[in-house]
Amino acid sequence: MNLLTQAVISGLMIGAVYTFLGIGLVLVYRTARILNLAHGESFAITGVAAALLVGKAGLPLPLSLVLAIVAALAFAMSLHRLVLRPRAEWPPGTLILITLGAAFVVRGVLILAAGTDPVSFPALFGGMPLRIAGGVIPQQGIALVVLGFGISAAVAVYLGATRSGKQLLAAAENPYAAELLGVNVERARLTAYGIGGLLGALAGVLLIPLIAVDFQSGLAMTLRGFIAAAISGMSPVGVIFGGLGLGLFESFVGAYLGALYQDPVMFCILIIVALWQSRKIRFGGSRRA
Amino acid sequence: MTWRYPVWALIAGFLILLPYLGLLPGWTPALATVTAFMALSLIGLNLIFGVTGMLALGQAAFVALPGYAAGILQKSAGVPGLVAIPLGIVIAVIIARLIAEIFVRLPGIYLAIGTLGFAFVVEGLARAFPSITGGASGLVLEFPVAMTRNTWYALAVISLILGLISFALLVNGKFLRTLRLVRHDELAAQVLGVNVARLKANVFTIGSAYSAVGGVLLAYYVGVLAPESGGVNASLESLAMVIIGGAGALLGPVVGAAGVQWLFAVAGGAAHYELLVYGLGFFFVVLFAPAGIMGFFGRRASSAPAPGEAAAASQVSIRPTQDGVCLKVENASKHFGGLRAVDDVSFEVRFGQIVALIGPNGAGKSTLFNLVSGIEPPTHGRIVLEGADVSRAPIHRRAAEIGRSFQVPRLVPDMTTLENVAARLDHLPGVHQESARKQKARAQLAAFGLDAFADRVVREIGLGFHKLIELARASAGDPPLLLLDEPAVGLTADEVARLGAALQRLKAEGAAILVVEHNIDFVATIADEVVVMETGRLIARGKPAAVIADPKVQEAYFGALA
Numbered sequence: 002m003n004l005l006t007q008a009v010i011s012g013l014m015i016g017a018v019y020t021f022l023g024i025g026l027v028l029v030y031r032t033a034r035i036l037n038l039a040h041g042e043s044f045a046i047t048g049v050a051a052a053l054l055v056g057k058a059g060l061p062l063p064l065s066l067v068l069a070i071v072a073a074l075a076f077a078m079s080l081h082r083l084v085l086r087p088r089a090e091w092p093p094g095t096l097i098l099i100t101l102g103a104a105f106v107v108r109g110v111l112i113l114a115a116g117t118d119p120v121s122f123p124a125l126f127g128g129m130p131l132r133i134a135g136g137v138i139p140q141q142g143i144a145l146v147v148l149g150f151g152i153s154a155a156v157a158v159y160l161g162a163t164r165s166g167k168q169l170l171a172a173a174e175n176p177y178a179a180e181l182l183g184v185n186v187e188r189a190r191l192t193a194y195g196i197g198g199l200l201g202a203l204a205g206v207l208l209i210p211l212i213a214v215d216f217q218s219g220l221a222m223t224l225r226g227f228i229a230a231a232i233s234g235m236s237p238v239g240v241i242f243g244g245l246g247l248g249l250f251e252s253f254v255g256a257y258l259g260a261l262y263q264d265p266v267m268f269c270i271l272i273i274v275a276l277w278q279s280r281k282i283r284f285g286g287s288r289r290a
Numbered sequence: 291m292t293w294r295y296p297v298w299a300l301i302a303g304f305l306i307l308l309p310y311l312g313l314l315p316g317w318t319p320a321l322a323t324v325t326a327f328m329a330l331s332l333i334g335l336n337l338i339f340g341v342t343g344m345l346a347l348g349q350a351a352f353v354a355l356p357g358y359a360a361g362i363l364q365k366s367a368g369v370p371g372l373v374a375i376p377l378g379i380v381i382a383v384i385i386a387r388l389i390a391e392i393f394v395r396l397p398g399i400y401l402a403i404g405t406l407g408f409a410f411v412v413e414g415l416a417r418a419f420p421s422i423t424g425g426a427s428g429l430v431l432e433f434p435v436a437m438t439r440n441t442w443y444a445l446a447v448i449s450l451i452l453g454l455i456s457f458a459l460l461v462n463g464k465f466l467r468t469l470r471l472v473r474h475d476e477l478a479a480q481v482l483g484v485n486v487a488r489l490k491a492n493v494f495t496i497g498s499a500y501s502a503v504g505g506v507l508l509a510y511y512v513g514v515l516a517p518e519s520g521g522v523n524a525s526l527e528s529l530a531m532v533i534i535g536g537a538g539a540l541l542g543p544v545v546g547a548a549g550v551q552w553l554f555a556v557a558g559g560a561a562h563y564e565l566l567v568y569g570l571g572f573f574f575v576v577l578f579a580p581a582g583i584m585g586f587f588g589r590r591a592s593s594a595p596a597p598g599e600a601a602a603a604s605q606v607s608i609r610p611t612q613d614g615v616c617l618k619v620e621n622a623s624k625h626f627g628g629l630r631a632v633d634d635v636s637f638e639v640r641f642g643q644i645v646a647l648i649g650p651n652g653a654g655k656s657t658l659f660n661l662v663s664g665i666e667p668p669t670h671g672r673i674v675l676e677g678a679d680v681s682r683a684p685i686h687r688r689a690a691e692i693g694r695s696f697q698v699p700r701l702v703p704d705m706t707t708l709e710n711v712a713a714r715l716d717h718l719p720g721v722h723q724e725s726a727r728k729q730k731a732r733a734q735l736a737a738f739g740l741d742a743f744a745d746r747v748v749r750e751i752g753l754g755f756h757k758l759i760e761l762a763r764a765s766a767g768d769p770p771l772l773l774l775d776e777p778a779v780g781l782t783a784d785e786v787a788r789l790g791a792a793l794q795r796l797k798a799e800g801a802a803i804l805v806v807e808h809n810i811d812f813v814a815t816i817a818d819e820v821v822v823m824e825t826g827r828l829i830a831r832g833k834p835a836a837v838i839a840d841p842k843v844q845e846a847y848f849g850a851l852a
Contacts, residue, residue: 036399084577094343094398095576101347102573105526109566116562216565220406220522227403264414268407272392275404279395 003135008256009249010136014211016248017149021204022226023233023240024153025197028160030235032172032193035096039080039104041222043073043201048214049111051206052120062123070202076107077198081191104219111216119213125206145207150241152203156196157237169193228267231274302451306444317555319443323511325551326446328531330453331504332543335528338497340537341461343473344394344490345402348409349501349528354520355412356382356502357509361429362422371434375510379502386498390491401494406522413521428516431509442511449507450544453500458540460496463724464716469493471702471713478700481663482763483689483717523565530572536584545583610641613677616770616802617662622671624657631657633826634671639802641770644793646813646834647806649823650846655806656697658823659773662804663694676770690718693764694773699756701763703749710748711735711763718767731766738762738792754785758792765796772796772803778812790816814838822846 022041029037047069054065080103085096124141131138160166171179172189179186201222205214229247233239247270254266309319335349360378363369369377393404416423423429437445461469468489472479476486509515518524527550535546550571554564575582610616617639624632632654639645647655660666662673664685673681680688693714701710711731721727735744738758743751748759757777765772777793778786786809793816797803807813813820813834820837822830824846830837837843 036402038402088577094345095580097345097399097402098576099573101345101526101529102569102576105530105569106566106573107569108523108526109563109569112562112565217523221410224403224407224410227399231400231403261414261418264407264410268411271404271407275392275396275400278400279392 004256006134006136008252010133010138010142011255012249012252013146013245014138014142014149014208014248015252016245017146017153018204018208018222018244019225019229019247020153020241020244021149021200022222023229023244024156024237025200026223026226026230027233027235027237027240028156028169028193029190029197030230031160031170031237033081033085033190034093035085035100036227037080037194037197038097038100038220038223039076039107040100040197040201040226041224042104042107042219043077043198044205044222045111045214045216045219046076046107047073047202047205048122048209048218049115049120049216051209052122052214053115055122056120062125065122066125066206070199070206073202073205074195074198077194077201078191081194086187086190104223107219108216111219115216117215119215121209121213124210139211141207141210145211148203148207150245152200153241153244156200157241160237225267228271228274231271231278234278298451298455302447305447309440309443319439321551321555323439323443323446324508325547326443326450327504327508327511328551329504329544329547330446330450331501331508332528332532332535332547333453333457333504334497334500334502335532336497336537336539336543337457337461337500338494339529340532340539340542341466341473342469342490342493343398344494345398346405346494346497347402347529348405348407348412348522348525349498350522350524351405351409351412351520352382352386352498352501353505353524353528354416354509354515354517355385356506357431357515358412358416358423358429358520360506361431361509361515364432365429366422371432375434375506378506379499382502382505383495383499386502387491387495390494394490394494395487406525409520409522409525413517416517416520423517424515426517428514430514432513433510445507446511449503453504454540454544457500461540464712464727467705467709467713467716470705474702474704475700477665478696478702480685481689481692481694482714483686485684485686526572527565527568530568532582533575534571534582536582537580539582539584542582542584549583610770610800614640616641616676617804618672618674619658619662620672620674622658622661622668622673624654624661624666625669630826632661632668635823635826635828636671637821637828637831639771639804641802642797642800643818644797644803644805644816645819645821646817647804647821647823648808648810648813652825653823654826655823656775657826659694659775659804659806662771663692663773664688686717690767691769692771692773693766693769695757695760695764695775695777697775697779699760701748701756701760704747706745706747707735707740707751707759708732708744710759711766714763714766720767734762734766737795739788754781757781758785758789761789761792765801768799768801770800770802772801774803774805774807776806776808778807778809786812810838 022044026037026040029035029040050072051065051069054060054068055062080100084099084103088096124139126140126144128140130140131143160170168179168184169189169192172184172186176186225247229244230240232243232247250270251263251267254262308314314322331353335346338344338346356378359381360374363374363377364371389404389408393401417426468484471482472484472486472489479486531546531550532543534549535544536542579585615638619635619637622632622635623630635658647658649655657666661668664680664683668681672679675688675691702713708728708731711734712727715721715727715730721730732741732744735741738761740755740759740762743755743759748756761774761777777789781789790812793803805817817834819832820834821828822837822843829846830840830843
């Protein structure tokens with residue numbers, strides 16, 4: 002087995018997941034001006050729900066996956082519709098805190114539902130793994146890479162090149178002006194939370210059979226999605242490259258240094274991103290979000 | 291104030307004696323000890339998050355870190371325990387400072403993610419090197435002094451009370467006002483002269499010191515330090531306790547820690563439901579009772595005027611420079627990409643002169659204001675203030691010379707009018723005593739006819755007065771230059787008249803005043819000189835009547851009307 006090829010393959014797979022998560026964070030940030038700390042919970046909810054439905058309830062895999070995705074989507078959209086939207090005038094810091102509280106509640110529910118041990122479910126795309134240049138990639142992994150980057154690119158194109166996508170982004174830049182121009186800001190935000198939740202859920206469906214998920218995966222995913230998004234400066238196109246780069250880097254660290262170093266290295270990347278961002282705003286002492 | 295210390299000492303003495311008197315049943319001293327150390331560490335999070343509003347999502351890292359550092363020094367390096375423990379605290383605080391320095395200059399969410407990431411790192415490293423850290427089963431710690439259950443309990447009570455007293459002494463007066471100002475509005479804080487990034491880094495450092503002291507004592511008391519105590523779940527639980535107890539309240543951490551720990555102790559069993567209880571408590575308190583349990587005990591009454599705090603006449607301290615020029619804008623330009631928001635603008639404002647800056651929307655007036663007050667640096671040209679080039683000085687460094695008001699007043703709504711004005715004086719040289727500051731603030735309000743509002747919370751005062759209060763704040767301490775952004779907008783005729791009188795008085799005292807204003811009648815009555823901008827350029831300058839009659843200005847500014 003070729004370590005380099007294998008590192009590239011797993012980097013592509015992880016990168017696809019981070020892109021999935023990052024673009025959802027960017028979308029919500031750009032439309033609602035909130036950094037949704039409960040974003041990664043869609044991933045965790047999908048994984049735990051699917052594992053329990055398949056494993057404990059014995060439902061067929063496709064049905065389980067659909068139900069799990071619906072659960073994640075319902076969580077993301079109701080967080081906005083029932084909790085955040087009625088409090089739109091609250092200070093952004095408090096709204097972020099509310100999303101953290103929601104993530105916390107999800108953790109509490111997931112640990113009761115599934116315990117502390119990681120759980121998983123069968124891959125959607127089974128069959129023999131493919132061998133490429135000394136590396137091995139499961140068919141599920143191919144689906145993950147193709148769909149991850151494909152769907153994220155489609156979302157980026159939709160936001161940048163179509164009328165309704167541009168309206169979605171305009172909703173955040175200036176909600177009042179957008180409203181005057183006939184953009185339904187409220188619908189734009191709900192759509193953003195919905196797309197974000199859906200992409201998080203898809204990441205879960207595709208990745209979790211290859212690894213596993215536990216009750217605390219959500220915030221770890223939010224953290225990585227945020228780093229991918231921050232590298233790109235919260236741009237929908239940039240986050241694709243941010244996620245890819247981050248995934249490859251993490252995979253190489255894991256392959257050549259060992260998986261134990263992944264958290265510290267991830268943190269170092271965050272520090273580098275922060276220092277890079279601060280460089281632009283040294284003037285005046287601090288930046289207003 | 292002084293009567294408090296004997297009371298504290300009595301409470302402490304009584305609490306310490308409880309177990310010796312047999313008044314605490316079997317298991318309670320141990321639980322009380324844990325709760326007290328935990329509450330001590332939470333004072334730090336209460337300062338960082340509760341009072342200052344900084345999202346520190348990984349504070350447990352700084353609770354566990356000193357224990358790990360001290361334990362490793364003791365075991366692997368053979369450092370004696372009495373040295374290792376303080377050293378562990380110092381190491382944790384230094385790391386906290388470094389992390390703060392990296393993240394505080396960025397929007398708050400970076401600190402949130404950065405601290406969250408750090409909690410992952412601490413827990414991950416503790417698991418990754420079992421030979422040094424004890425791995426998943428934890429690091430065994432031995433306290434260097436022989437302690438009984440009751441002496442531990444006494445140490446916990448004493449250290450918690452000292453922690454609370456130090457917090458009460460520190461988070462008071464000027465410092466508390468500054469923290470509330472920064473929490474509410476960082477830009478306003480900078481304009482009033484606060485170095486926001488440094489303040490936030492200091493708060494994070496001091497808060498982490500509390501976390502470290504409480505954390506290291508707790509770890510040595512329990513005797514084992516597990517990786518998860520420095521991780522994300524523990525951090526979230528800390529946040530939950532502070533929020534449930536009452537974020538920002540002195541006793542919030544104590545109430546939160548005690549409430550949650552005793553609830554679990556009574557409910558019994560280490561089942562997995564604990565996380566959900568924390569989570570639901572956190573979530574619902576944030577949504578429905580932001581002041582937490584302490585919120586039900588009512589807030590401190592706002593301070594009544596202390597004796598001897600009567601208004602004293604303010605002494606004007608503006609001393610004009612020799613050439614009489616206060617602000618000189620020299621060929622200033624500001625480009626955003628291809629857009630020339632301000633394009634080669636030059637003019638000056640003299641001491642005792644009111645200059646009005648007018649122009650249609652998008653003319654670059656606000657950008658010019660930002661260049662002068664330091665919110666943005668000019669692309670070309672210079673901003674000269676009292677003969678010194680300040681083009682590149684950060685906002686807070688030129689704040690003493692510039693009093694600024696905003697288009698929409700940026701007062702702190704939950705502070706009194708007096709505190710809002712005092713918050714300005716806090717960061718000016720010259721006034722050091724709290725009573726002197728309050729006295730001066732009261733005099734300033736009296737000069738603006740606002741004495742009746744002094745002790746009322748700004749939120750409860752009509753919006754029409756906010757502009758005048760902000761003007762009183764901006765001109766407190768007699769800054770030589772006043773920058774006023776649309777001071778007359780939204781005011782009634784009566785209020786405009788008051789404002790005009792106030793500006794005339796400030797002018798007579800020697801202030802240089804630059805006003806952006808759309809109300810042409812107002813400009814014509816008060817301004818000595820009018821500067822007109824259009825699409826970034828200065829197109830006319832002179833006496834109000836002459837400028838307003840200028841056909842170029844008529845076309846640019848009154849185009850639709852002419």
